[in-house]
Amino acid sequence: MRILDRLLTSYRKRVKPYLPSSVRGLFSRALDPSLKLRGMYDFWRVRPGVTRFLGPQFHRNRRVIGIALTYACNLRCLNCDESSAQAPADAQMSIEQIQSFVDECAAADYHWNLMEIAGGEPTVHPDFLKIIDILRTYRNRYSPQTRIKVLTNGAGDKVQQMVAQVPEGIEVENSNKSGKRPAELKHSTFNLSPEEVEGYEKVDFRNACEYTYRCGTGLGPTGYYHCPVAAGMDRIFEWNIGRQSLPSEADDMEDLAERFCSKCGYFLKELQYKKPLAKQLTSPVWQQAYDDYRTRQAEKLVTIDAGPSATHAAAAGTGVVSPK
Numbered sequence: 001m002r003i004l005d006r007l008l009t010s011y012r013k014r015v016k017p018y019l020p021s022s023v024r025g026l027f028s029r030a031l032d033p034s035l036k037l038r039g040m041y042d043f044w045r046v047r048p049g050v051t052r053f054l055g056p057q058f059h060r061n062r063r064v065i066g067i068a069l070t071y072a073c074n075l076r077c078l079n080c081d082e083s084s085a086q087a088p089a090d091a092q093m094s095i096e097q098i099q100s101f102v103d104e105c106a107a108a109d110y111h112w113n114l115m116e117i118a119g120g121e122p123t124v125h126p127d128f129l130k131i132i133d134i135l136r137t138y139r140n141r142y143s144p145q146t147r148i149k150v151l152t153n154g155a156g157d158k159v160q161q162m163v164a165q166v167p168e169g170i171e172v173e174n175s176n177k178s179g180k181r182p183a184e185l186k187h188s189t190f191n192l193s194p195e196e197v198e199g200y201e202k203v204d205f206r207n208a209c210e211y212t213y214r215c216g217t218g219l220g221p222t223g224y225y226h227c228p229v230a231a232g233m234d235r236i237f238e239w240n241i242g243r244q245s246l247p248s249e250a251d252d253m254e255d256l257a258e259r260f261c262s263k264c265g266y267f268l269k270e271l272q273y274k275k276p277l278a279k280q281l282t283s284p285v286w287q288q289a290y291d292d293y294r295t296r297q298a299e300k301l302v303t304i305d306a307g308p309s310a311t312h313a314a315a316a317g318t319g320v321v322s323p324k
């Protein structure tokens, strides 16, 4: 199964974006039988009895970290897994948080193979280039083997101008979206909580999904998580349960997987949940979560208006980003 995963990941990253849509359709039909088989295996694999016997299927990747610099984005994709479209906000990591992250890594002599700088759209962070510089300085001084990669949607002049300023030695993965073609704004089922889906009442959510090793440990404004998607989910649910310091090698973060994967559509194993959706799908649990989030944001705005004691709320970020 791992080999199938690797082949699929390489295809999605290196081949699929460059294929014309007619050829992409042919490939995806050809892959359907193996993906169906994979879905059946995964659905069986997350049963509590099987998990007790074999242990969780996916483990947190300790060598890759996905850093969500900001939840602001210049696009509004359907089913965005950072909720940048469903609940836009300018919540972002501060320079101090990035500095403290690299200081922690240096103090612990911790070496990542890969740091992926993502969002939202990372280049819209007002201190994007300064943050890249902090990470690059850390890499050059303490961890020359660490690759640093910016993940960008590449959409619009402003984003392209920032991408052009990324210094040498920093990789860029550009999905080259225009923001105008509907196909590039579609994503698979995210806002459907497995707890609401028949057959998922009794599964072991500590199994997580392939993102926990493919995208690595997550770091966002509220801490470290077992995957980058969970960091974005905690912005909405506000459980505030991310680790507050660099997790130890022994920490699989299964408690976080148990909470977040039970709400995350990426946990759903069947093929129909893996295909890009032509519309936004928001289940009642997620709708409630977004409603609660908006209410809290509105309350924070009122608090900010009320006086200077509300600096914490202001720092959390509440503004809507205008699409470019």
Ligand code: SF4
Residues within 6 Å of the ligand: 073, 074, 075, 076, 077, 080, 081, 082, 083, 084, 085, 119, 120, 121, 153, 187
């Ligand atoms: S480009 Fe990415 S972060 Fe932005 S809305 Fe689309 S999926 Fe979300």
Ligand code: SF4
Residues within 6 Å of the ligand: 208, 209, 210, 211, 212, 226, 227, 228, 229, 230, 257, 260, 261, 264, 265, 266, 267
């Ligand atoms: S939170 Fe979602 S993306 Fe992250 S490991 Fe769980 S199911 Fe996968």
